[in-house]
Amino acid sequence: MTVPTPAPGYPQQLDAAPAPTAPGAHPPFAPRPEAGPGNVDGQLNAKQKTVLGCGGMVAFFLIAAVVAAAVSPSEAKSAEAKPAPTVTVTVTATVTVTAPPPAAVKAPEPSPSPTQETAPQTAQVSDMTGKSGDLLVEALKTAGFADGYKATSFHDVSGQGRTVLLLTNWKICEQDPKNKAVPVTEKISVGVVKFGETCP
Known part of the structure; x- marks a missing residue:
């Protein structure tokens, strides 16, 4: 087959058209072109992957916020502030009191009758004539007087x-x-003179 020669004034094609292949035959390991805006293969480039990653994180945080809002803090506080059940314990104590025996009542002593008067105590008074007055006072005290001078x-x-x-x-x-x-209780009358004087 003879390849036509391009006419003068037209650039010569650098690449020849690919040779047709037989039906059902595929070239082994043919590289697939990188996906672009018009590519229908569904592959994502680096910029699209970054946008999708940020969008997923925002969606995750939104879901977490909705879940946190569903659990009301007032309900949690009310659950914690609910008082514990009151338990009443009744204790019964038995006290035994022993009363002391009744005190014996002492009968009053009979008062002496007016006719039974106690006789006053007596004492013997010695004759102290011619002696000093202080010897008489001592003798009265010895005999039983409480105070010989006052007697x-x-x-x-x-x-x-x-x-x-x-x-x-x-x-x-x-x-x-x-x-x-x-x-x-009787008073003793005593007449005296000074020593050296004569009794009347």
């Missing part, structure tokens, strides 16, 4: 009306009663 009444019988103070300086001239048992 006596001293007075000056010299006629001078002097006050009897220091009993050791005074001599007993008169004593009433004497050598007699008398009640301890």
